[in-house]
Amino acid sequence: MKKQILLASLASALALTGISLHATSTTEGAVSPIRDEPILPIKPAANINLGMVELGKKLFFDPRLSKSGFISCNSCHNLSMGGSDNLPTSIGDRWQQGPINSPTVLNSSLNIAQFWDGRAADLKEQAGGPIANPMEMAFSHTLTIEVLETIPAYVREFRQVFGKNKIDIDQVTAAIAEFEKTLVTPNSRFDQWLLGKEDAITQEEKEGYALFKDSGCTACHYGEAVGGTSFQKMGLIEPYKTDNPAEGRSAVTGKDADRFNFKVPTLRNVELTYPYFHDGAAKTLAEANDIMGRLQLGKKFTPEENAKIVAFLKTLTGDQPMILMPILPPSSDKTPRPNPFGK
Amino acid sequence: MKKQILLASLASALALTGISLHATSTTEGAVSPIRDEPILPIKPAANINLGMVELGKKLFFDPRLSKSGFISCNSCHNLSMGGSDNLPTSIGDRWQQGPINSPTVLNSSLNIAQFWDGRAADLKEQAGGPIANPMEMAFSHTLTIEVLETIPAYVREFRQVFGKNKIDIDQVTAAIAEFEKTLVTPNSRFDQWLLGKEDAITQEEKEGYALFKDSGCTACHYGEAVGGTSFQKMGLIEPYKTDNPAEGRSAVTGKDADRFNFKVPTLRNVELTYPYFHDGAAKTLAEANDIMGRLQLGKKFTPEENAKIVAFLKTLTGDQPMILMPILPPSSDKTPRPNPFGK
Numbered sequence: 001m002k003k004q005i006l007l008a009s010l011a012s013a014l015a016l017t018g019i020s021l022h023a024t025s026t027t028e029g030a031v032s033p034i035r036d037e038p039i040l041p042i043k044p045a046a047n048i049n050l051g052m053v054e055l056g057k058k059l060f061f062d063p064r065l066s067k068s069g070f071i072s073c074n075s076c077h078n079l080s081m082g083g084s085d086n087l088p089t090s091i092g093d094r095w096q097q098g099p100i101n102s103p104t105v106l107n108s109s110l111n112i113a114q115f116w117d118g119r120a121a122d123l124k125e126q127a128g129g130p131i132a133n134p135m136e137m138a139f140s141h142t143l144t145i146e147v148l149e150t151i152p153a154y155v156r157e158f159r160q161v162f163g164k165n166k167i168d169i170d171q172v173t174a175a176i177a178e179f180e181k182t183l184v185t186p187n188s189r190f191d192q193w194l195l196g197k198e199d200a201i202t203q204e205e206k207e208g209y210a211l212f213k214d215s216g217c218t219a220c221h222y223g224e225a226v227g228g229t230s231f232q233k234m235g236l237i238e239p240y241k242t243d244n245p246a247e248g249r250s251a252v253t254g255k256d257a258d259r260f261n262f263k264v265p266t267l268r269n270v271e272l273t274y275p276y277f278h279d280g281a282a283k284t285l286a287e288a289n290d291i292m293g294r295l296q297l298g299k300k301f302t303p304e305e306n307a308k309i310v311a312f313l314k315t316l317t318g319d320q321p322m323i324l325m326p327i328l329p330p331s332s333d334k335t336p337r338p339n340p341f342g343k
Numbered sequence: 344m345k346k347q348i349l350l351a352s353l354a355s356a357l358a359l360t361g362i363s364l365h366a367t368s369t370t371e372g373a374v375s376p377i378r379d380e381p382i383l384p385i386k387p388a389a390n391i392n393l394g395m396v397e398l399g400k401k402l403f404f405d406p407r408l409s410k411s412g413f414i415s416c417n418s419c420h421n422l423s424m425g426g427s428d429n430l431p432t433s434i435g436d437r438w439q440q441g442p443i444n445s446p447t448v449l450n451s452s453l454n455i456a457q458f459w460d461g462r463a464a465d466l467k468e469q470a471g472g473p474i475a476n477p478m479e480m481a482f483s484h485t486l487t488i489e490v491l492e493t494i495p496a497y498v499r500e501f502r503q504v505f506g507k508n509k510i511d512i513d514q515v516t517a518a519i520a521e522f523e524k525t526l527v528t529p530n531s532r533f534d535q536w537l538l539g540k541e542d543a544i545t546q547e548e549k550e551g552y553a554l555f556k557d558s559g560c561t562a563c564h565y566g567e568a569v570g571g572t573s574f575q576k577m578g579l580i581e582p583y584k585t586d587n588p589a590e591g592r593s594a595v596t597g598k599d600a601d602r603f604n605f606k607v608p609t610l611r612n613v614e615l616t617y618p619y620f621h622d623g624a625a626k627t628l629a630e631a632n633d634i635m636g637r638l639q640l641g642k643k644f645t646p647e648e649n650a651k652i653v654a655f656l657k658t659l660t661g662d663q664p665m666i667l668m669p670i671l672p673p674s675s676d677k678t679p680r681p682n683p684f685g686k
Contacts, residue, residue, distance in 0.1 A: 061423050070434050075413075080404050087683060091413050095438035097684050272673050275680070284676045325666040328423045330615050333627045337618070340430060341440050342361045 023300065032332040033194045038222040041191035042107065042268065042318060045182045051161040056179030058157075058326040059172060064147050066137035068093055069338025074132070077105035083183060084273025088280030089244075092273065093138035094340075100246050101280035104273045106321070107266055109181045110225040114260045116278045118231060119252045123177035128169060141169040147336055148172070153329030168227050185269055185318030193315070201315045208312030213306055216297050226267040226316060233261050236276065240291075244279035271314045285310045364401045376537045381556065381565040384534035385450065385611065385661060388525045389558045394504040399522030401500075401669040402515060407490050409480035412435055412681025416473070416519065420448035422666050425615025426526060431623030432587075436481035443589050444623035447616045449664070450609055452524045453568040459605045459621045461574060462595045466520035471512060484512040490679055491515070496581030496672030528612055528661030536658070544658050554648055559640050569610035569659060577621065579605050580641040584632075589624035 033041055063072040076090040077083050083106035090098035109256045114126035130136040148154045148167050158167045192200035221227045231249045232241045249261035262278050275283050282288035289309050376384055406415040419433040420426050426449035433441035436626045457469035473479040491497045491510050501510045535543035574592045577583045592604035605621050618626050625631035632652050636642045
């Protein structure tokens with residue numbers, strides 16, 4: 001009992017810093033995968049600036065980065081819910097319906113680029129987007145700085161972390177990105193199996209993985225994040241039917257050939273990140289798997305095959321980041337107040 | 344350094360259970376207040392059912408208790424922000440403007456009754472209100488149970504905690520209330536002073552407290568929560584002018600004499616719970632203090648007096664509950680999906 005509490009508490013202390021300890025428990029006698037597979041075990045976060053992480057965590061949870069004072073990064077990338085909002089498309093300022101499904105923030109540091117169309121090169125560039133998007137947080141970078149500069153504890157913390165006399169949006173997005181780098185989910189049962197623990201996954205799950213590989217899913221869903229590393233056409237064999245107007249990668253490159261190309265989503269923690277696809281139209285993993293088989297691979301999975309693949313996919317749920325909720329520094333009398341209902 | 348980490352980690356482990364350890368550090372040689380004052384130090388939570396607390400914490404953070412799947416208890420009683428939303432009135436389902444300022448959930452177990460008009464006898468009764476209020480979470484108790492009954496991990500956890508075969512709304516509200524009982528904030532600097540640490544508050548803060556007492560504020564703001572124990576008329580000496588239509592206690596009792604009587608709010612953590620009053624019209628502590636002085640006591644504080652009282656009020660900020668964010672159990676294929684934009 002005592003040992004259990006101490007372990008939990010040590011992990012919690014590390015959670016304070018956003019550092020994940022989980023993976024260590026899997027590495028008994030195995031520090032690298034002993035299996036040669038297209039999927040690689042997730043590595044715990046490394047090369048982390050703890051000061052930036054703690055500051056970034058506060059900013060990630062701070063709704064004062066929105067016009068309404070009600071929406072924070074965590075509203076749509078909820079760390080209690082697999083880093084997503086479990087809605088087809090998100091709710092933005094004044095309850096506006098978002099244009100696309102919120103991808104999970106978990107393991108997003110492993111993505112080739114950010115957003116479904118890859119229009120942001122990295123997490124830092126991404127973080128500035130929703131703050132200023134009138135459909136999302138509906139604020140502006142200038143107003144964000146005006147708010148932060150009037151909150152004494154933020155002023156001190158930015159100075160401590162960045163060593164500059166003024167807060168700027170680059171510092172804000174750099175800190176948020178640094179926090180997000182810590183949001184990896186090692187130690188899934190599948191990773192335990194990759195690292196040599198034979199009974200970490202069941203026979204059914206192993207058969208599901210074999211089907212997943214043999215059917216060609218790993219052509220796109222490979223690597224640490226089991227996706228996130230390439231752009232692919234949605235509806236390769238059969239066209240994908242949707243009312244969602246998103247064009248995908250062509251909106252960034254301007255090339256017709258990139259139309260309906262989207263970033264392949266990670267399948268890590270996919271059990272938690274329903275509904276699926278860029279339009280959030282697939283409610284369940286079984287439905288998503290069925291559609292992917294038919295549209296991308298020209299393959300109709302039997303119900304038994306589908307169930308096995310779904311069972312495998314659920315082994316990709318890793319240890320969720322343990323987040324000690326930040327206590328946000330209070331506004332001062334000078335801080336501009338949020339404006340949820342006004343013009 | 345090592346000791347510091349262990350202390351932090353032990354506290355974090357207890358935060359897991361919602362139990363606050365903070366007060367122990369203040370009690371060196373003093374287990375009860377050594378000063379005879381109208382304000383009493385806050386006691387850490389006791390007689391807590393840990394299983395109910397952990398379940399209640401999940402429910403408190405679970406937006407699936409709302410029609411939209413977007414609003415949880417924590418949306419308006421944000422534990423990163425003093426248990427409030429720092430908005431004049433809250434944002435409800437479809438961005439509806441709430442009728443009244445969200446009171447803090449912190450130390451709410453010490454209130455004589457819940458809501459501004461006291462229409463709920465206790466936390467358990469309160470917890471059912473917002474879930475079913477069409478202006479707030481816009482769900483129903485029946486739909487809440489339908490959702491929870493389809494989430495296998497919830498079904499098991501309710502069974503473990505309550506020992507019954509079916510989930511009902513009484514269990515839901517009892518668990519949320521039990522979690523909320525843990526949200527006390529001991530160890531404020533003022534409490535440290537009450538418990539014998541002479542230099543825990545400054546000379547200015549002591550003078551502010553003397554003014555607070557001598558002006559008559561403690562007639563209503565007394566006890567552990569520095570308020571929360573009586574209903575009083577808003578605008579006793581001078582009428583309070585507001586566009587807010589709330590009638591106060593008379594809406595519950597039907598008595599004309601109770602018109603504009605509201606529950607005296609706690610002043611614990613008042614630095615964090617701006618804006619103030621039932622209509623959220625006072626943006627700053629200085630403004631709220633000035634209005635209270637004039638309308639309730641017929642006293643116009645000088646700027647110096649006001650500043651001293653505000654300085655005292657800021658000593659009432661206690662240790663905030665350390666909350667390890669719960670990881671919510673995923674919906675199953677059978678779970679009804681949220682309906683944020685539909686009818």
